Amino acid sequence: MLLVIEQFLNGLQLGITLFLMSAGLTLVFGIMQVINLAHGSFYMIGAYVCATVAARTGSFLLGLAAALPAAAFTGMLVEFIVLRRLYKREHLDQVLATFGLIMFFNELTRIIWGRQPLFLDVPPWLSDSLELLPGLIYPVYRLAVIGVGILVALALWYLFSRTRLGMQIRAGASNRDMISALGVNIKLLYTLVFGLGTLLAGLAGVMAGPILAVEAGMGENILILTFVVIVIGGIGSIRGAVAGALLVGLVDTLGRAFLPTLFRLIFQSATADAAAASLASMAIYILMAAILVWKPKGLFPAHS
Amino acid sequence: MKKIVITVFLLMIATHLCAAEPIKIGMITTLSTKAGYLGEDIRDGFKLAIAQEDGKLGGIPVELMVEDDGRKPGKGKQIAERFIKRDKAKILTGIVFSNVAMAVVPKVVRDNVVYLSTNAAPSKLAGKGCNPNYFSVSYQNDNLDEVVGQYVTEAGHKSVYLIAPNYPAGKDHLAGFKRYYQGEIKGEVYTKLGQADYAAEIATLRAAQPEAVFFFLPGGMGINFLKQYSQAGLADEIPVYGPAFSFDERILKAVGPAALGVKNGSQWTHDLDNPANVQFVKAYQEAYGRTPTLYASQGYDTARLIGSALQAVAGNLDDLEKFKAALRKADFASVRGNFSFGTNQHPVQDVYIREVIKTEDGYTNSTVKKVFANHVDAYASECKM
Known part of the structure; x- marks a missing residue:
């Protein structure tokens, strides 16, 4: 039972990281109609900048403080230089251009930081483990990740439903011609939205840094899952991103954790291990297919 | 002219x-x-x-x-x-x-x-x-796993838990370990190639209560696994072993203290x-x-x-x-x-167990023990030239 709770927390934590990534991606897609494959690169930039600053200063918080503006600023720069030229073009052009950006950023990190992965550790004040229930020990850092994710979700909810900027963003998502006719500077709005998206990606990168290897190309691993999340949740919807991310995080983690045990009840151990490993890695894609059959536009479509 | x-x-x-x-x-x-x-x-x-x-x-x-x-x-x-x-x-x-x-x-x-x-x-x-x-x-690919299998047996660990990515090399490396390990295999998990988060596997592993863990996760996967393993507080409880691929000096820089003291198999060390x-x-x-x-x-x-x-x-x-x-x-x-x-034109060489240590230059390895002398790989007899 304790194991189930622990795996549930693991799934929640993976889901939260995915949410931070997919919130940015779904915003950009929903509002600007741009498919941004390079979203993972901002995740990587966040992690790299944080690791570098933390190594120099010895402070994780300073690393975080440097990484967020770095990711947001690079994002806005990319929007200004590259994406502005692509809004009117077809999705395929956008995919090609942003795919090119992935390679550009991967090579750039190799040029700046070298081929070797960087080191980023959990800050000392978060490195303990907490006994949540008798016998259930859980790393504080992962709890902190869950906490930050929930805070970000609340902040986004507040931004979209309670502030003027959020209102404009929502309006821009439903009808961009109308909102620019009303005198809102839609270009600036787009740049801001893109910057917000990449800032969230950078935040996800910073939080993943102490858990994962900080290396060139680290963004691509999570990017695929992120796309699965926004397809499941409904493209362009923050609510969908929350639901999709938690669903994917839980299904992926619980599948990996419990499918082998389940299969062992039915098959012999060697066959069970092989079959469970394959099925566990397919689980989220099966989930995605099933949801798309049931709701072709995702769980919470943005423009229904 | x-x-x-x-x-x-x-x-x-x-x-x-x-x-x-x-x-x-x-x-x-x-x-x-x-x-x-x-x-x-x-x-x-x-x-x-x-x-x-x-x-x-x-x-x-x-x-x-x-x-x-x-x-x-x-x-x-x-x-x-x-x-x-x-x-x-x-x-x-x-x-x-x-x-x-x-x-x-x-x-x-x-x-x-x-x-x-x-x-x-x-x-x-x-x-x-x-x-x-x-x-x-x-x-030969399996050599560095075989040496760990032998060493873990000699160290008296009665049960192990095995982790490798789900691709042919992953299975080969675990097979190499099992060829020389004589205790009980508590679990054998194959994860997705390139997997980033091992929290689920680590929790399951903890519940299985093995006496040791052997993993083959090359590159970034190994960095992820070692960091998360140590963050889960398991590094002091269940010793972890692996082939040298996750413990070269450049990877160690990225893993940091999480790899300290881990014993790994290699045919060479700088010392x-x-x-x-x-x-x-x-x-x-x-x-x-x-x-x-x-x-x-x-x-x-x-x-x-x-x-x-x-x-x-x-x-x-x-x-x-x-x-x-x-x-x-x-x-x-x-x-x-x-x-x-050897007869199949693969090395016949000594294979060692080494340990990750910290020096003033950073993390590195030091040789602990020569486990195999003039070790011949397991496939040499199948080779007909």
């Missing part, structure tokens, strides 16, 4: 004869992608040997051509073809990954080209698929006390400003082996049989100390 032309012509012929064409060596290796540092170290180790002889190996001038395979079998094949057809190279080397090797090696050895492996050595090329034109200078090695480690540090990894040592040894054979045939590759016979003798001072080739 005529005289001048003739003199110039004769002079040109004369200089051409004096400066013999350097022997071309084609290196196909992985320099891009996340794994690019592996190829970088192999290349740098190899280049060091050439630089120490001022552009020669075994006194024979050589020209090293290096190309990046991007970890893609198809690209590796194209590069090999170019080296053989365009550059007429007779010696190829350098491949890091087994899947690239499987695409390249069986083809090039049929073209009467000698291939010397600096890293990848899949079982298929060691057993039934062995070939007189193929030499592995590094090891091995033999003259060739002491000289190599010092020269490498001077040339590149970093501690050599085992990949660098493999690149260096391969270059020195080629040098010994080139010297024996005086740089004449017209009779390739003679060159191969010279290679088979392995008449060079390996940085590993003890080194010779």
Whole structure:
């Protein structure tokens, strides 16, 4: 039972990281109609900048403080230089251009930081483990990740439903011609939205840094899952991103954790291990297919 | 006028004869992608040997051509073809990954080209698929797992939990461990290739309560796993073991304290006390400003082996049989100390257990124990040459 709770927390934590990534991606897609494959690169930039600053200063918080503006600023720069030229073009052009950006950023990190992965550790004040229930020990850092994710979700909810900027963003998502006719500077709005998206990606990168290897190309691993999340949740919807991310995080983690045990009840151990490993890695894609059959536009479509 | 032309012509012929064409060596290796540092170290180790002889190996001038395979079998094949057809190279080397090797090696050895492996050595090329034109200078893939299997048995761990990625090499490496491990296998988990988060596996592992953990997770996967394993507070409870691939000096920099004290299997460590090695480690540090990894040592040894054979045939590759016979003798001072080739042209060498320690230069390994002496790989008997 304790194991189930622990795996549930693991799934929640993976889901939260995915949410931070997919919130940015779904915003950009929903509002600007741009498919941004390079979203993972901002995740990587966040992690790299944080690791570098933390190594120099010895402070994780300073690393975080440097990484967020770095990711947001690079994002806005990319929007200004590259994406502005692509809004009117077809999705395929956008995919090609942003795919090119992935390679550009991967090579750039190799040029700046070298081929070797960087080191980023959990800050000392978060490195303990907490006994949540008798016998259930859980790393504080992962709890902190869950906490930050929930805070970000609340902040986004507040931004979209309670502030003027959020209102404009929502309006821009439903009808961009109308909102620019009303005198809102839609270009600036787009740049801001893109910057917000990449800032969230950078935040996800910073939080993943102490858990994962900080290396060139680290963004691509999570990017695929992120796309699965926004397809499941409904493209362009923050609510969908929350639901999709938690669903994917839980299904992926619980599948990996419990499918082998389940299969062992039915098959012999060697066959069970092989079959469970394959099925566990397919689980989220099966989930995605099933949801798309049931709701072709995702769980919470943005423009229904 | 005529005289001048003739003199110039004769002079040109004369200089051409004096400066013999350097022997071309084609290196196909992985320099891009996340794994690019592996190829970088192999290349740098190899280049060091050439630089120490001022552009020669075994006194024979050589020209090293290096190309990046991007970890893609198809690209590796194209590069090999170019080296053989365009550059007429007779010696190829350098491949890091087994899947690239499987695409390249069986083809090039049929073209009467000698291939010397600096890293990848899949079982298929060691057993039934062995070939007189193929030499592995590094090891046979399973060797570094076998040594850990033996050591974990000797250390008295009665049960282990195994983790590897779900692809052919993952299964091979666990098979290597199991060949020498005699206790109980509490669990054998195959994870997705390139998986980032191991929290689920670690929680399941903790619940299984094994006495030790053995993992084969090359590259970033190993960094992720070790960090998360230590964050879960398991590092002090259940000791973890693995082959050297997750513990080279460059990976250790990224893993940090989470790897401290972990015992791992390797055929070489920079602290091995033999003259060739002491000289190599010092020269490498001077040339590149970093501690050599085992990949660098493999690149260096391969270059020195080629040098010994080139010297024996005086740089004449017209009779390739003679060159191969010279290679088979392995008449060079390996940085590993003890080194010779077995019947399948894979190394017969000592294999060690080493431990991750911290020095003032950062994290590195120190040799704990020689577990196997003159170890022969498990596939040698299947090889009929």
